[in-house]
Amino acid sequence: MKQVEAAAVRGRGGSGGASPLTGRSPPQAPDETEDVSLDLGSEEELALRKAEIRHPLATFFHLFFRVSAIITYLLCDWFSNSFVACFVTILLLLSFDFWSVKNVTGRLLVGLRWWNQIDEDGKSHWVFEAKRVPTVAASTEAEARIFWLGLIICPVIWTVFFFSTLFSLKLKWLALVLAGISLQTANLYGYIHCKLGGQKSIRRATPRLFVAADVPRNRPFPPKGKIPR
């Protein structure tokens, strides 16, 4: 608060004559030259949210399995001559990627989760869960961006592989490519469903927190008074 007041005082240095050392704001009614005071609590939140990456391990693993599956598929002829070894490796990488994105990185990086639940009378329904209250320990923007980019780009790449396999008639890889497409698209679909469902509930349940967490990047306005020479 003191900084804000001092800036306001300096801005009016030409007219008011109040010395910056006293810290007393000139006895004038607050006008448009006074700065907007920021709530320091949300400043801290903003700083923490802008912090680089809060879950480095989760981010690494989110990308590691997907990217290694793609790289192994592209370079399998270099690694080994055996089709079986490549097939099994890529399949295991795809499965680990599916499991880790679905169960771990989704909830750590963006606070979303989806699963299938069978209740007592045997009916199965799909549950899509989204973190309602965006807490300070929630995701940062960098993490969310990495998450969504990784989630969207990889199924597209596998679809490209599907067409290239089909047209170059290397049909023994087709099963693997189809498995890759279905696993990654399933995760993509699940998380988009979570995200779309979640936004409605966030807006309904905690409107104040939603707004407060999304405070636009306020910078103090430059003081409008004349700057003393």
Next chain:
Amino acid sequence: LADVSIAEDITVEGEITVPVGSRSPDEDYSTLDEPVRETILRDLKAVGKKFVHVMYPKKSSALLRDWDLWGPLVLCVSLALMLQGGSADSKDDGGPQFAEVFVIIWFGAVVITLNSKLLGGTISFFQSLCVLGYCILPLTVAMLVCRLVLLAGSGTVSFIIRLIVVVAMFGWSTLASTAFLASEE
């Protein structure tokens, strides 16, 4: 001053319940904040329980509640590896046969599941895949035994032994699958 002491032979007991603070309603079964190790252990335990159930089938209704496809994946891969290892004397490494085994198992399971759903079965799609996949375990055991028997020799006797083993394991598979499907019939 009123005497507020109580006689010593009266026992005083009761329950104090304090409502826990404002918990959001979805924290009761929300798994959004559990540590990663717990997630891994939970899933491993579910997979292990199902494997044990295939080996010692007894009727259990809650087993299929948390289905998973990890067991079928592992079994499918091991079965396919063992099957293609047999044709190692041909020139290529049996690649297409390996993919064939995969396609047969998964496509076949999907077709059976669709069939059962179209006939009005109450089991869900993934539960059915889970059952069919886990019950491949006895067939994998049969595969192992047959490979060992083949190492000993490949005459008529070994053929009869292998036939008996495969039929027995097939019967075990069927029995195990009925144990899984106890409540769904």
